[in-house]
Amino acid sequence: MRRAAWTHHQVRQRVHAVMTAAMRADAHAIEVALGRDERLDPYSRRFSVDARRLVLACSAALTCVMAAHRPDDDPHGREICSGCGTPDCRTLQGVSDVLAAYAVRPVAVDRAEAWRRADAHFAAGSRPVPLVVEEFPYGFVVRRALDTGDDVSPLLVVDRETGALTRWPSMPFDILAREYERYRKGS
Structure with missing residues (x-):
């Protein structure tokens, strides 16, 4: 940069x-x-x-x-x-x-904040939906608890450092964590 x-x-x-x-x-x-x-x-x-x-x-x-x-x-x-x-x-x-x-440092997004951001994203003005939140070193993987199967990118990653949201296709958790690390590094 x-x-x-x-x-x-x-x-x-x-x-x-x-x-x-x-x-x-x-x-x-x-x-x-x-x-x-x-x-x-x-x-x-x-x-x-x-x-x-x-x-x-x-x-x-x-x-x-x-x-x-x-x-x-x-x-x-x-x-x-x-x-x-x-x-x-x-x-x-x-x-x-x-x-x-004055020791102002970026605040890492915690599990509750990740849930709040994902809830606002998935609900998008309608009723809240039950969510599953899984933590990994770079953030949180969030998905609807009741998957409808019609969403091509059903997973949402909430970045721990920035709070940014990105949509991902369904894949095993460990692979998504590895891919997200690569995505963050720009490779």
Whole structure:
């Protein structure tokens, strides 16, 4: 991966991790828990209650920055930042450094999150369907518990690192795990 693309990828993963953590938090539960804690001053309590919304707003703003500062090619085919016009984007490098300094790391997708993403994919606005979720080193293989047999790609892989969904034809689990590893490596 080229330098500008790598920096963009790193920032995108970290911003996604921040946004995911905030989206998973239950704002109502936080407010209820803080409502009982008399040790907090009013400003700290208000900040804690608003933290989820603030984090989502900041991560959405960083997503806009990433949309402007994305990898592109100059007229000579050299990789540059589309926002800066330079090979090294100081903006994204600065954002990356700040996120690293505060120990923001990409969050691995867990089994529950894999199920949630697969459920949204398979249900697609209709009723939820029972799912079978199997874990392997690079993610999760998900299939409908009641296979209708009419789907040419009945398996869904949820990537552990990115949360990306890919459809796969039916095949034995160990072969799919090996093929997915090859797919991730681009070979």
